[in-house]
Amino acid sequence: MDKAALRARALAARALGGDQEALSRHLMAALAPHGTEVLSGYWPMRGEPDPRAAMLAHAGPVCLPVVPGKAVPLVFRQWDGEALVPGPFGTSHPPDSQPILTPTVLIVPLAGFDRRGNRIGYGGGYYDRTLQLLRETGDVTAIGLAFGVQELLEIPADPYDQPLDLIVTDGGAIQPRP
Ligand SMILES: Nc1nc2c(c(=O)[nH]1)N(C=O)[C@@H](CNc1ccc(C(=O)N[C@@H](CCC(=O)O)C(=O)O)cc1)CN2
């Protein structure tokens, strides 16, 4: 199956949802070792699992992704609970008055994942570009967040695909194995 077909299948599965409460619990446990690091979360849309309870529980600064344009890496603005403004593709992000932060731990949204840590998103390559950039300059932990039903047997990895360091589902944390 090609990536577009895998994406469609995973998105259909995601619409079934899962145990949001268990997912939040496992996400908080996964973030606990990251103490006061700068955390990037995301603002859920289109049936994505909701990371906001874990974002609010995080001891360090929290930021949200901003899409600055087509085919460029994401930037991240600090989120202190203020109202968000609408961005492209149905996204919401902090206002431009909020400072830009560089996260060292990211909660990464996804359509589908496999046990090797490969992920499929919406096809824009935003997280691939962003993780490549962040990994060139420092140590980052990318935590994919998904309902268990979003698991795919095998995602064909392209050279530009940036793997996940950990996957958290409502069934628990999955450590990717090659
Ligand atoms: N909640 C959330 N926020 C996020 C993401 C995400 O996946 N989830 N992103 C993750 O990257 C970034 C936004 N990226 C996105 C990229 C494309 C589309 C999208 O809807 N694409 C269209 C096709 C657009 C086109 O190329 O014309 C589509 O899927 O129909 C949505 C979000 C940053 N913020």
Ligand SMILES: Nc1ncnc2c1ncn2[C@@H]1O[C@H](COP(=O)(O)OP(=O)(O)OP(=O)(O)O)[C@@H](O)[C@H]1O
């Ligand atoms: N580091 C990069 N530099 C340049 N182009 C890139 C890079 N990473 C990805 N791309 C481009 O972006 C697109 C990514 O497609 P892919 O289907 O892998 O996206 P995705 O992982 O589903 O999207 P996202 O990361 O936004 O969730 C491809 O067209 C690819 O050429």
